[in-house]
Every structure is written in C-alpha cells, then in structure tokens.
Amino acid sequence: MTDPKPKPKKPRGVAQLIAGACIACGARCQSVCPVNCVEMTDTGEPIIDAPKCIGCQKCIKICPASALEMYFTPEEREILAELAASAMPVEEEIDPEAAVLAKKLAEYRGVWVFIEQTEGEPARVSWELLGVGAGLAQTLGVELCALVIGHQVEQLCSEAFAHGASKAYLMDAPVYWHYRTEAYVEACCHLIETYKPEVVLMGATGMGRDLAGAIATRVATGLTADCTGLAIDDKRNLMQTRPAFGGNIMATIMCDRFRPQMSTVRPNVMPMPERREGAQGTIVRDPFTVPEESVLTKVVEIIRDSHSKGAVDITGAEFIISGGRGMMSPENFSILQELADELGGVVGASRSAVDAGWMPGDRQVGQTGKTVRPKIYIACGISGAIQHLVGMQDSDVVIAINRDAGAPIFEVATYGIVGDLFQVVPALTRQIRELKQKK
Numbered sequence: 001m002t003d004p005k006p007k008p009k010k011p012r013g014v015a016q017l018i019a020g021a022c023i024a025c026g027a028r029c030q031s032v033c034p035v036n037c038v039e040m041t042d043t044g045e046p047i048i049d050a051p052k053c054i055g056c057q058k059c060i061k062i063c064p065a066s067a068l069e070m071y072f073t074p075e076e077r078e079i080l081a082e083l084a085a086s087a088m089p090v091e092e093e094i095d096p097e098a099a100v101l102a103k104k105l106a107e108y109r110g111v112w113v114f115i116e117q118t119e120g121e122p123a124r125v126s127w128e129l130l131g132v133g134a135g136l137a138q139t140l141g142v143e144l145c146a147l148v149i150g151h152q153v154e155q156l157c158s159e160a161f162a163h164g165a166s167k168a169y170l171m172d173a174p175v176y177w178h179y180r181t182e183a184y185v186e187a188c189c190h191l192i193e194t195y196k197p198e199v200v201l202m203g204a205t206g207m208g209r210d211l212a213g214a215i216a217t218r219v220a221t222g223l224t225a226d227c228t229g230l231a232i233d234d235k236r237n238l239m240q241t242r243p244a245f246g247g248n249i250m251a252t253i254m255c256d257r258f259r260p261q262m263s264t265v266r267p268n269v270m271p272m273p274e275r276r277e278g279a280q281g282t283i284v285r286d287p288f289t290v291p292e293e294s295v296l297t298k299v300v301e302i303i304r305d306s307h308s309k310g311a312v313d314i315t316g317a318e319f320i321i322s323g324g325r326g327m328m329s330p331e332n333f334s335i336l337q338e339l340a341d342e343l344g345g346v347v348g349a350s351r352s353a354v355d356a357g358w359m360p361g362d363r364q365v366g367q368t369g370k371t372v373r374p375k376i377y378i379a380c381g382i383s384g385a386i387q388h389l390v391g392m393q394d395s396d397v398v399i400a401i402n403r404d405a406g407a408p409i410f411e412v413a414t415y416g417i418v419g420d421l422f423q424v425v426p427a428l429t430r431q432i433r434e435l436k437q438k439k
C-alpha cells in the first residue's frame with residue numbers, strides 16, 4: 001500500500017511595497033504588523049523585513065493607498081498555479097499569531113460589574129451597570145457577575161442578584177472597609193487573574209475612575225472611560241461608544257487583543273434594571289486579603305458632598321429646570337427656582353451659565369458636568385450644544401424654551417416652546433400653582 005500524497009501547503013508569501021504607491025499615511029502598515037517587521041523611513045514609507053514577515057496580509061488590508069502587495073517566489077508561484085489547476089484540497093495554514101491570540105482570549109469568560117459602595121451604602125450606578133451588563137452577558141452566552149468588595153457587605157450580593165447578577169465574587173475583610181486604591185487594586189487584580197472575566201464595568205465616579213485606571217495598568221489591558229453605549233460585535237468584542245473630540249463625534253472603541261475589556265460608565269447614562277425581588281445567585285467567597293500594614297493610605301473621615309452647605313445632587317432629581325446663557329444674569333435664576341419649587345425639582349445649568357459664575361459647578365449638566373435622566377427636563381435659554389445634549393438627552397420628557405426656533409435643543413425636545421423665557425417660565429409657574437390650588 002502506498003502512502004496517500006501529502007496535502008500541499010498553500011504558500012503565504014511576504015508583503016512588499018509597490019514602488020511609488022505609498023502616500024505616507026502615518027505608518028498604518030507598521031501599526032498593524034503582529035511581528036514588528038515593518039520599519040518606517042524618514043519620508044514615512046515602510047521597509048519590510050521579508051525574512052520576519054509571516055504573510056498575514058494585515059498591512060495590505062489596512063493600507064489606504066493599496067501600496068502593498070504579496071510577493072511569492074517563482075517556486076511558490078508554481079505551487080499556487082498547481083493548486084489552482086488541480087482540485088486538490090489545500091491545507092490552509094493557520095496564522096500562528098492569530099491562533100495564539102484566539103486561545104488567550106478564549107480563557108476569559110463572563111461579564112463583571114464592580115459594586116461600588118461607601119461604608120456599605122451602594123452606588124446606584126452599580127445597578128445601572130448590571131442592567132446593561134445583563135444584555136452583554138446574554139449576547140455572549142455567559143454569566144453576569146457582581147464584584148463585591150468591602151467589610152460586612154454580603155447583603156450587597158443579594159442586592160446584586162435582585163438587579164440581575166447570577167453570581168457574586170465577595171471579598172469581605174476589615175481592610176476593605178474604606179476604599180483605598182492599593183487594597184482594592186490588589187483585590188480586583190487577584191480576582192481578575194484568578195477567574196478571568198472578559199468584560200469588567202465600573203461607574204465613572206471618583207472611585208470607579210481611580211480604580212479602573214489602576215487595574216487596567218496592572219493587568220495590561222485597555223480601558224474606555226465615560227462610555228455612553230456598550231454592545232458586542234460578532235467576534236465577542238465589546239464595542240465601547242463614547243463622545244470624542246469635544247463631543248463632536250461618537251467614537252466606538254474596541255480592545256480586541258487584550259482581556260478583560262474594561263469600561264467606565266457615568267451614573268444615569270444607563271437605565272435602571274427592574275428589581276427582581278428575592279432573586280437568588282451563587283456567592284463565591286474569596287479569602288484573599290491585603291495586610292493592613294501594606295496599605296499606606298488611612299481614611300480618617302469621609303466628608304460627603306451632600307453635607308456641604310447648599311450642595312444639590314441634580315443627578316437624582318426627577319424634575320430639572322436648567323438655565324443657560326439666555327438667563328442673562330444670576331438673579332434671573334430665581335424664576336427657575338420658583339418653577340422648580342412648584343414641581344419639587346432642582347435647578348440645573350449649562351456650562352455657559354456656570355462659567356459666567358451664575359450657578360455653581362455642581363449644577364452643570366453635560367459632558368463635563370453631570371449626566372441626568374429626570375422624568376422632566378426643562379431647558380430654558382439653552383441652545384443645545386452637543387456637549388450639553390449628551391448630559392440630558394435620555395430624560396423621559398424634554399421641554400425646551402428658546403426664542404430661536406432653529407436652536408438645536410428643539411431636535412431632542414419632546415415639547416418645544418418658541419418664545420421669551422421671561423414670559424413663558426413665570427406663566428408656567430402660575431399655571432401649575434393654579435392647577436394645584438384647584439385640587
């Protein structure tokens with residue numbers, strides 16, 4: 001019996017530059033090369049180290065000028081011609097680099113949400129993240145897990161189950177009573193390295209931003225801050241959408257070569273999931289702790305924002321009446337306060353009004369202010385710049401009052417009133433008062 005003829009391997013070739021075709025686009029070919037075999041000349045053209053090239057064709061696919069092509073030796077061309085002429089099955093060579101990457105990524109599974117808490121009191125954004133995390137976990141076909149770190153915080157695991165998690169990783173020890181970067185980073189990195197989640201979500205709060213950045217650096221992965229949209233592509237990658245270039249465009253950022261994929265999301269950006277009373281889940285208790293003496297930071301006292309005089313948390317308000325540059329002066333904000341008092345709401349502001357010193361910074365709505373999701377948002381004398389819209393456009397009802405019928409705020413408004421706010425706002429307040437008196 002004769003051995004069956006071995007299947008011929010399809011030659012991969014090497015990349016080469018087509019003379020005069022490179023437009024020096026900024027070294028895109030170099031940036032995608034997985035084996036670092038592309039060097040750039042002073043004039044921005046690539047030099048390919050042919051013996052190192054594995055023929056993956058990534059540079060060819062990315063080149064905007066079609067300035068690269070595959071080169072095959074005469075022998076390789078002969079094999080290619082033979083393969084094309086015969087009906088012989090070809091053994092496709094698996095790209096070794098892609099295979100290693102796929103294996104590495106496959107080790108990571110599960111969507112995790114960090115449950116932020118201060119002295120046992122959970123941050124609402126954690127539940128909002130479980131809401132969006134549930135959709136991601138369902139698309140990926142994996143578990144939605146809560147990451148609970150603190151001291152005597154086991155009840156937060158039950159809360160996490162009620163908000164959609166099916167598993168909670170719990171680290172409960174006195175050293176975690178107060179948030180301190182060193183201890184929490186050690187704890188989170190230990191869990192990530194042990195259980196390998198593919199997605200980790202955190203609130204874009206002071207704590208979340210601090211922690212997420214430190215973890216991403218430690219575990220050597222990517223982090224996208226302040227995401228406004230999260231979805232999964234057909235290769236299990238997390239599509240992380242956020243405003244970019246001053247809010248003028250929305251960028252979708254991927255982290256397709258590293259795990260976990262990490263994102264922070266601001267409070268109020270994602271809707272609150274429905275509470276499933278009595279929902280059960282698995283608690284994985286991890287005994288890992290950090291020695292107290294290794295944590296250099298000591299928390300002496302927590303001074304909460306809401307204790308400071310006059311501070312208002314607009315993010316939790318159901319009714320927000322915001323004023324912009326059209327208010328003309330700080331005194332005029334009193335008419336907004338009157339309307340807010342009638343509705344049981346609070347007064348917000350655009351950045352122009354804050355920059356002018358008419359309102360304090362904690363009232364600012366928008367990209368560099370707060371993101372709000374009230375039942376009713378009334379924008380008075382606010383033009384509707386994109387940086388303002390990203391902070392309020394998910395409100396249930398938006399009422400815009402502006403004397404310019406072409407103001408962009410009307411594009412997101414449920415109801416638009418074209419008119420002078422100094423007439424419209426007091427008229428609204430009067431009307432509400434009358435209606436209340438009739439009741």
Ligand SMILES: Cc1cc2nc3c(=O)[nH]c(=O)nc-3n(C[C@H](O)[C@H](O)[C@H](O)COP(=O)(O)OP(=O)(O)OC[C@H]3O[C@@H](n4cnc5c(N)ncnc54)[C@H](O)[C@@H]3O)c2cc1C
Nearest residue numbers: 324325326350351352366367368369381382383388403421
């Ligand atoms: C990086 C960056 C981040 C930013 N972050 C934020 C942010 O977080 N939040 C934010 O708000 N902005 C932000 N901005 C600024 C933003 O681009 C706009 O400049 C700002 O929102 C405009 O504020 P405004 O609408 O109050 O003022 P204007 O754009 O000047 O609009 C005033 C409006 O009032 C109307 N008006 C005037 N008088 C009356 C009247 N009597 N009755 C009715 N209507 C009247 C006018 O028709 C006009 O439409 C940011 C900008 C940058 C570059």
Ligand code: SF4
Nearest residue numbers: 033053054056057059
């Ligand atoms: S074909 Fe692949 S390995 Fe070769 S230069 Fe292009 S990107 Fe690099």
Ligand code: SF4
Nearest residue numbers: 022023025027029063
């Ligand atoms: S990607 Fe194409 S155009 Fe850009 S530097 Fe490389 S060869 Fe030149």
